[in-house]
Amino acid sequence: MNEEFMGYERPNSKVGIRNKIAIIPSVVCVNHIAEQIANKLDDAVAIKHPLGCGQFGPDYSNTFRTLVGLGSNPNIYGVVVIGLGCENLKSGVLAKNVKRTKKPVEFFNVQDIKGGSTAAIEYGLKIGNQMREEANELKKEPFDFSNLVLGLECGGSDSISGISANPAVGIISDRVVKLGGTSILPEFTEWIGTEHLLIERAINENVAQKIHNTITGFIENLKGLGIDFLGVQPTPGNIEGGLSTIEEKSLGNIAKSGKSPIQGILDYSEPPKTKGLWLMLEPGLDIESMTGLAAAGAQVILMTTGRGSPCGNPIAPVIKLCGNPKTCNWMAENIDVDASRIIKGEKTIEELAEILWLKMRKTLNGQQTQAEKLGFDDLAIWRNTAAPFQYMHCK
Amino acid sequence: MKAKFIVMDTKDNCATALEDIDKGEEVDYNGKKFKINQPIPLGHKFALNDIKQENFIKKYDQKIGIATEDIKLGDWIHTHNIISYYLKELQNK
Numbered sequence: 014m015n016e017e018f019m020g021y022e023r024p025n026s027k028v029g030i031r032n033k034i035a036i037i038p039s040v041v042c043v044n045h046i047a048e049q050i051a052n053k054l055d056d057a058v059a060i061k062h063p064l065g066c067g068q069f070g071p072d073y074s075n076t077f078r079t080l081v082g083l084g085s086n087p088n089i090y091g092v093v094v095i096g097l098g099c100e101n102l103k104s105g106v107l108a109k110n111v112k113r114t115k116k117p118v119e120f121f122n123v124q125d126i127k128g129g130s131t132a133a134i135e136y137g138l139k140i141g142n143q144m145r146e147e148a149n150e151l152k153k154e155p156f157d158f159s160n161l162v163l164g165l166e167c168g169g170s171d172s173i174s175g176i177s178a179n180p181a182v183g184i185i186s187d188r189v190v191k192l193g194g195t196s197i198l199p200e201f202t203e204w205i206g207t208e209h210l211l212i213e214r215a216i217n218e219n220v221a222q223k224i225h226n227t228i229t230g231f232i233e234n235l236k237g238l239g240i241d242f243l244g245v246q247p248t249p250g251n252i253e254g255g256l257s258t259i260e261e262k263s264l265g266n267i268a269k270s271g272k273s274p275i276q277g278i279l280d281y282s283e284p285p286k287t288k289g290l291w292l293m294l295e296p297g298l299d300i301e302s303m304t305g306l307a308a309a310g311a312q313v314i315l316m317t318t319g320r321g322s323p324c325g326n327p328i329a330p331v332i333k334l335c336g337n338p339k340t341c342n343w344m345a346e347n348i349d350v351d352a353s354r355i356i357k358g359e360k361t362i363e364e365l366a367e368i369l370w371l372k373m374r375k376t377l378n379g380q381q382t383q384a385e386k387l388g389f390d391d392l393a394i395w396r397n398t399a400a401p402f403q404y405m406h407c408k
Numbered sequence: 409m410k411a412k413f414i415v416m417d418t419k420d421n422c423a424t425a426l427e428d429i430d431k432g433e434e435v436d437y438n439g440k441k442f443k444i445n446q447p448i449p450l451g452h453k454f455a456l457n458d459i460k461q462e463n464f465i466k467k468y469d470q471k472i473g474i475a476t477e478d479i480k481l482g483d484w485i486h487t488h489n490i491i492s493y494y495l496k497e498l499q500n501k
Contacts, residue, residue, distance in 0.1 A: 171451075172450075172451035173451060176414055176416060176424050176451075180416070180468075205494075206492065206494040207470075210470060232498075243495055243498065252486075252487060254451045255424065255425075255449065255450070255451030255452035255453065255486070256451075257453070257465075257472065257473055257485065257486050257487050257490055258472050258473040258490065258491065258492035258493075258494070258495075259492050259494055259495065260470070260471065260472045260473060260492055260493065260494050261467060261472040261473070264467065264468050264470055264472060268468065355414075356414070356426045357410060357426075358410035358411040358426065359410075
């Protein structure tokens with residue numbers, strides 16, 4: 014099959030579908046400076062986040078891995094890392110790790126520049142402008158789908174997503190995998206009740222055991238804390254909408270992953286080690302999820318939404334599809350693909366998947382998604398490992 | 409013509425309503441014509457054949473629960489006549 018898309022080849026042979034400059038603050042204290050620089054540059058994004066200091070242990074590593082991953086995403090041509098100077102997530106260390114991709118990376122600390130924040134913005138802008146000029150020299154070339162990493166996301170789900178938009182995404186995920194590419198399914202809280210099926214699809218016993226341990230470990234944690242997660246799933250709203258059991262609900266979610274074999278479970282923001290379908294540890298908040306997908310190297314994300322979500326990602330374009338006719342109408346400007354044609358009986362799931370495939374190819378080739386056009390650049394890093402502080406309260 | 413319901417896999421024994429279906433309405437699934445026994449709201453399920461108590465309900469060619477009572481062709485399938493097999497197993501542990 015001669016399926017190709019147009020992209021930018023990076024020095025580490027990864028392929029970007031966008032050619033952005035990323036301004037990454039190593040610490041929250043310089044977010045505003047990063048934003049000011051990005052605002053004055055063409056096609057630049059500020060990776061604003063609330064972390065980077067006062068973190069230690071696994072909490073620090075998780076944030077660090079995510080920021081390195083975001084800078085390393087092939088949709089980014091070059092990176093300017095900005096530190097304040099006194100934080101524990103050092104700009105130089107972050108820059109050095111992104112530099113492993115061999116892409117242009119520069120860094121500086123605001124406290125090292127005489128003249129304060131205004132001088133720092135000017136300094137950063139000078140570096141950014143230089144990178145922008147170099148980036149503009151690059152030409153797009155055709156690449157096959159083995160170069161693609163696809164992220165699978167759903168948010169604001171309703172009872173219709175699982176029978177329309179999600180299975181259509183599953184067909185696309187399988188297609189990408191068949192073409193030699195990679196696909197990632199996050200949101201492990203929505204695998205619960207279907208782990209036996211995920212285990213059946215595991216490529217080996219080790220992967221099967223990891224899937225089992227992830228879910229049972231989570232349920233045990235909750236039991237230990239006295240939280241009856243399973244007693245509240247499906248939710249009253251789910252039941253009203255027709256979902257009878259947790260299995261049925263999770264099946265709707267994992268339908269996004271199609272039928273491909275599962276290569277393994279990734280840590281949050283961890284890049285896949287091989288091609289094929291991967292699971293990612295992430296608890297189900299859309300923005301954290303999509304941040305983790307972009308940090309793992311996803312160049313594009315397919316997101317289904319039944320009730321309607323406008324959100325996007327600063328690095329990976331997010332293609333929205335919606336199976337609910339009312340939402341498609343009410344929030345038309347936030348939806349890229351109207352999957353309500355399935356429940357209206359106008360299109361089969363397979364026909365809708367074909368429409369989605371064409372939309373995805375256009376997006377890969379440079380067409381902006383609705384979230385891109387509207388400027389949605391949401392970013393949040395999952396603090397899964399702030400163990401010393403977990404469940405602390407004053408009483 | 410707009411389909412009234414969708415069957416996610418040919419091996420399934422339930423269908424999902426794509427619109428509210430009235431009690432007594434006749435539906436046709438692959439030439440099998442039968443009556444709907446209770447009102448089925450949009451997004452809810454009904455049986456495509458008789459399902460005995462303790463037998464699995466299948467959607468997406470997967471088990472989504474087990475019948476807590478005998479379910480007849482055309483019956484509404486929901487929390488009143490099926491439960492999570494997963495939860496049942498977990499409770500038995």
